[in-house]
Amino acid sequence: MQELQTLFLVPVIALGLAAALHATAYLHGEARRHQPRFWLFFVATLAAMAGVVLAPGMLAFLLAWEAMGLASAGLVAFENTEKSVRKATWIYLLACHAGACALMLAGVLLGRPDCTLAAFLCAVVGFGLKIGFPPFHVWLPEAHPAAPAPASAILSGAMIPLGFYGLLRFATPWGQAPEIWGQTPAMFAISGWILLVLGIFGALGGILFALPQVNLKKLLAFSSVENMGVVALGLGLACLGTDPRFDPRFVGTGPQATPIAALALSGALAHVLNHGFLKGGLFLGAGSVLRQTGTLDQDRLGGLLKRLPKTGTLFVLNALGLAGLPPLNGFLSELLIYLAAFHAIRSHVPALMAAGFLVIAALALTGGLAAAAYTKAIGATFLGESRSDAAARAVEAPSRMWLATLGLFVGSLAMTVGTVVCARLLPPALGIAPVPDALLSSLLAVVGISFALVLLAAALVAVRRILCPRGRIKPVCPTWDCGYHAPTARMAYTATAFTQPLVDLFAPLLKPRHHLIPFKGHPATPTDAAFVTETDDRALAGFWRPVFTGCARLFQRAHLLQSGSLHFYIFLALLAVLVLLAASLV
Amino acid sequence: MNIAYFLLALLLAPFFLGLVNQTKAFFAGRRGPGLFRLYFDLAKLLRKSCPRAATSTWLFDLAPSIALAATLLAALVFPWSLEAGPTDAAHAPLAALSSVVFFYLLGTGRFFTVLGALDTGSAFEGMGASREVQFSALVEPAIFVLLGFLVLLTGGDSLADLLAGYQTGIWAHHAAPLLLAGLAFFAILLSECCRVPFDDPETHLELTMIHEAMILDNAGPDLAFIHYGAALKFELLAAFLVAMLLPALPFASALRFALLMGGVGATAVAVGIVESTLARMRFLKTPQVLLATLLLTTLGALLFVLF
Numbered sequence: 001m002q003e004l005q006t007l008f009l010v011p012v013i014a015l016g017l018a019a020a021l022h023a024t025a026y027l028h029g030e031a032r033r034h035q036p037r038f039w040l041f042f043v044a045t046l047a048a049m050a051g052v053v054l055a056p057g058m059l060a061f062l063l064a065w066e067a068m069g070l071a072s073a074g075l076v077a078f079e080n081t082e083k084s085v086r087k088a089t090w091i092y093l094l095a096c097h098a099g100a101c102a103l104m105l106a107g108v109l110l111g112r113p114d115c116t117l118a119a120f121l122c123a124v125v126g127f128g129l130k131i132g133f134p135p136f137h138v139w140l141p142e143a144h145p146a147a148p149a150p151a152s153a154i155l156s157g158a159m160i161p162l163g164f165y166g167l168l169r170f171a172t173p174w175g176q177a178p179e180i181w182g183q184t185p186a187m188f189a190i191s192g193w194i195l196l197v198l199g200i201f202g203a204l205g206g207i208l209f210a211l212p213q214v215n216l217k218k219l220l221a222f223s224s225v226e227n228m229g230v231v232a233l234g235l236g237l238a239c240l241g242t243d244p245r246f247d248p249r250f251v252g253t254g255p256q257a258t259p260i261a262a263l264a265l266s267g268a269l270a271h272v273l274n275h276g277f278l279k280g281g282l283f284l285g286a287g288s289v290l291r292q293t294g295t296l297d298q299d300r301l302g303g304l305l306k307r308l309p310k311t312g313t314l315f316v317l318n319a320l321g322l323a324g325l326p327p328l329n330g331f332l333s334e335l336l337i338y339l340a341a342f343h344a345i346r347s348h349v350p351a352l353m354a355a356g357f358l359v360i361a362a363l364a365l366t367g368g369l370a371a372a373a374y375t376k377a378i379g380a381t382f383l384g385e386s387r388s389d390a391a392a393r394a395v396e397a398p399s400r401m402w403l404a405t406l407g408l409f410v411g412s413l414a415m416t417v418g419t420v421v422c423a424r425l426l427p428p429a430l431g432i433a434p435v436p437d438a439l440l441s442s443l444l445a446v447v448g449i450s451f452a453l454v455l456l457a458a459a460l461v462a463v464r465r466i467l468c469p470r471g472r473i474k475p476v477c478p479t480w481d482c483g484y485h486a487p488t489a490r491m492a493y494t495a496t497a498f499t500q501p502l503v504d505l506f507a508p509l510l511k512p513r514h515h516l517i518p519f520k521g522h523p524a525t526p527t528d529a530a531f532v533t534e535t536d537d538r539a540l541a542g543f544w545r546p547v548f549t550g551c552a553r554l555f556q557r558a559h560l561l562q563s564g565s566l567h568f569y570i571f572l573a574l575l576a577v578l579v580l581l582a583a584s585l586v
Numbered sequence: 587m588n589i590a591y592f593l594l595a596l597l598l599a600p601f602f603l604g605l606v607n608q609t610k611a612f613f614a615g616r617r618g619p620g621l622f623r624l625y626f627d628l629a630k631l632l633r634k635s636c637p638r639a640a641t642s643t644w645l646f647d648l649a650p651s652i653a654l655a656a657t658l659l660a661a662l663v664f665p666w667s668l669e670a671g672p673t674d675a676a677h678a679p680l681a682a683l684s685s686v687v688f689f690y691l692l693g694t695g696r697f698f699t700v701l702g703a704l705d706t707g708s709a710f711e712g713m714g715a716s717r718e719v720q721f722s723a724l725v726e727p728a729i730f731v732l733l734g735f736l737v738l739l740t741g742g743d744s745l746a747d748l749l750a751g752y753q754t755g756i757w758a759h760h761a762a763p764l765l766l767a768g769l770a771f772f773a774i775l776l777s778e779c780c781r782v783p784f785d786d787p788e789t790h791l792e793l794t795m796i797h798e799a800m801i802l803d804n805a806g807p808d809l810a811f812i813h814y815g816a817a818l819k820f821e822l823l824a825a826f827l828v829a830m831l832l833p834a835l836p837f838a839s840a841l842r843f844a845l846l847m848g849g850v851g852a853t854a855v856a857v858g859i860v861e862s863t864l865a866r867m868r869f870l871k872t873p874q875v876l877l878a879t880l881l882l883t884t885l886g887a888l889l890f891v892l893f
Contacts, residue, residue, distance in 0.1 A: 305643045305705075316645065320697060325693050326656075326691055327694070335683060335690075338686045339683065346737055346741055353891065356734065357884075361730065361880070362727075365723065365727040368724065371719060372719035374697075375697060375701060375704065376719075379701065383701065384706070442681070445680035445683070449691075452659060453656060453691070456659060457648070457656075460652075460654055460811065461648055461652075463807075464636075464807050464811070467632060468806055468807055477638075477639055478639060478641075479639040479640075479642075479708045479711075481710065482710060491709045492709055493712025493713060497713075498704075501869075502719075502723065
């Protein structure tokens with residue numbers, strides 16, 4: 001349990017420090033009298049998060065959990081003069097409290113052998129509201145863009161994964177009361193498949209909705225849904241891999257044990273850390289972009305790598321890591337989950353084989369789409385020509401901002417080795433068969449390959465430098481645009497254009513909305529035309545709004561009781577007493 | 587020993603693209619540019635200077651080098667000698683993870699190629715990059731389900747086990763799934779290497795390009811890196827296809843390597859024939875074909891499990 005606590009405290013502390021450093025510069029533009037409010041809620045959030053991790057029992061945990069929700073709602077509401085921020089805060093508060101309700105119910109049910117499934121479902125709903133399992137993810141794409149960037153970094157990198165901490169601690173066979181799980185072996189399969197399905201929906205749904213977003217922070221928020229889905233995939237596979245009804249090789253701790261659960265679990269947990277560092281860096285980078293340009297609309301940015309070279313370079317590197325590509329750390333944790341899936345396929349147990357194939361297909365498609373989403377985010381925000389004056393006039397962010405991001409990136413680099421350490425330490429700490437030493441050295445070899453990639457790239461860059469010396473690399477020509485003489489920034493591909501083919505392909509799922517303002521007037525002298533496309537979160541409009549309006553309609557019926565007449569109320573009270581008396585007699 | 591084959595494979599890479607072009611020339615009744623054209627082109631490009639668009643940044647300068655480095659490392663990971671069997675973790679620690687690492691390294695290469703294209707701010711390069719990420723995202727699940735199928739088939743870990751770890755008898759019992767997987771991977775190869783019917787390397791119109799559109803602004807050594815990387819990627823994926831279809835061979839490793847290269851040559855000829863006989867597909871149809879590769883690999887795995 002201590003190892004688990006350490007693991008979840010690392011992002012809290014690291015992101016807390018980096019976000020604080022970033023915030024000192026980020027808040028510079030705010031009125032002085034507002035700043036203490038930020039710091040109050042910031043420190044309270046961090047303290048509550050540490051409390052959640054270190055809470056000794058369920059009651060203390062729930063108290064800290066509520067405190068964390070309330071304090072962070074204060075952070076989300078920081079710029080409360082804007083209507084969208086107030087709306088986001090309400091949604092966030094609602095999600096926090098709904099989650100806490102489910103968790104209290106789970107707390108009552110936990111530890112009762114006859115209610116394992118009910119307790120697990122309550123915990124999944126309660127923690128899922130924090131983690132952002134679909135359809136509970138609605139608050140993420142609202143609250144993350146609304147909160148100040150340092151706060152979003154903490155929310156996304158450190159707070160969301162705490163839901164997994166709670167899930168692991170209270171509702172899985174590796175946390176408290178494993179003997180209860182031993183009594184109901186069917187729970188391994190049930191919980192595994194629930195997490196697996198949530199993971200598939202989260203990973204694919206998250207990245208699909210991230211693709212069309214033009215607001216940079218909204219894109220990052222949906223990508224958090226995706227990454228939490230990846231973690232859930234790993235956890236689900238681990239649950240299935242520890243099912244005692246299967247071949248004992250899967251659950252034993254001996255040298256013969258198949259390390260499905262160990263690989264999947266350590267991959268999932270290492271992904272929590274990797275995602276925390278990388279996403280924290282990306283949110284801080286987005287905050288710098290917002291401060292220097294005044295907008296997060298990617299269709300109005302562009303060309304920032306020239307104007308914010310340090311911020312931009314760090315953003316590119318963090319995005320590469322989060323797209324799950326070598327040589328950075330995001331790749332290693334996904335690799336562990338892939339490997340667990342391969343072991344599951346090889347086990348020749350039908351359920352495990354099916355799960356393995358599902359995990360592999362989902363991870364691969366997620367990876368491909370994530371590469372698309374992040375090349376879009378980089379390309380539209382930092383590359384090409386600036387598409388607005390604000391972007392064209394931007395200058396490098398204050399050093400404290402990019403230093404904070406750099407600090408997190410150094411943490412990411414350390415996590416390449418850290419992932420291997422996770423794979424070594426976590427499975428024994430949680431009481432499952434360890435990852436074999438041979439596989440650990442394989443993982444270290446992958447870290448070696450990552451270094452080799454960097455070195456080889458550096459060598460090729462050096463060769464290129466010799467072949468065309470710096471003096472001969474001159475920006476002499478405009479970009480080739482089919483022979484057109486005066487290309488403008490408006491001709492470049494925008495963020496929307498870049499993802500349009502994929503968005504169109506998945507249009508039945510995404511349901512993008514198009515607004516077309518057509519040409520007016522004579523064809524020879526047309527007025528301005530415009531075309532806007534938006535992709536809203538469908539869970540909010542398609543699921544929760546009907547649910548809540550349905551509830552409101554239901555409660556309207558109860559309005560009959562609220563007549564305003566005191567006599568009627570006294571009558572009701574009397575009636576209630578009589579009914580209770582009668583009930584006690586029977 | 588593998589390192590010698592690796593170097594030999596690096597040397598041979600541009601030859602196979604020449605073979606494709608020569609096949610196409612044969613079908614078109616032309617004399618063709620010759621089998622070794624790409625070698626001369628590369629030598630010429632390496633001597634030229636690198637002008638660069640005023641819009642672009644360091645990312646554009648470095649992207650071709652990083653992409654080539656990733657492809658070279660993928661080639662280093664590839665088991666050229668096709669030596670299956672229990673690998674000694676002390677000597678080849680990477681082996682157990684080589685299959686995933688192999689395809690992810692190619693992914694890193696693509697990531698930087700796309701960023702380099704976007705860095706120019708050109709409408710055409712943006713268009714090419716957009717299509718590239720779309721197609722590769724759709725191909726990815728098919729590739730990894732195929733890897734899962736190979737894990738199922740061979741029970742192995744490393745790329746060498748997956749590619750050469752099954753006995754000849756497998757073909758007698760499971761020819762159908764193997765053929766389906768081979769067909770799917772051939773389509774994947776055509777898409778990943780930007781060949782007809784997914785992309786046309788010889789088109790002269792920017793609007794219809796994918797890979798070529800992404801490198802419109804590259805010149806000199808950068809362009810040489812890109813062309814060589816493309817040739818190497820073609821050789822790698824073709825070698826993957828051939829090795830996947832060949833069972834474990836009881837020959838000396840040199841003969842196995844020669845067979846592998848022969849197979850790559852045959853694949854190149856097949857690609858040339860496909861390019862000569864097929865028209866390019868409409869862009870809107872392409873995703874459907876790519877998703878069909880996923881169906882084919884899944885079907886192959888299901889057939890193997892059920893029968």
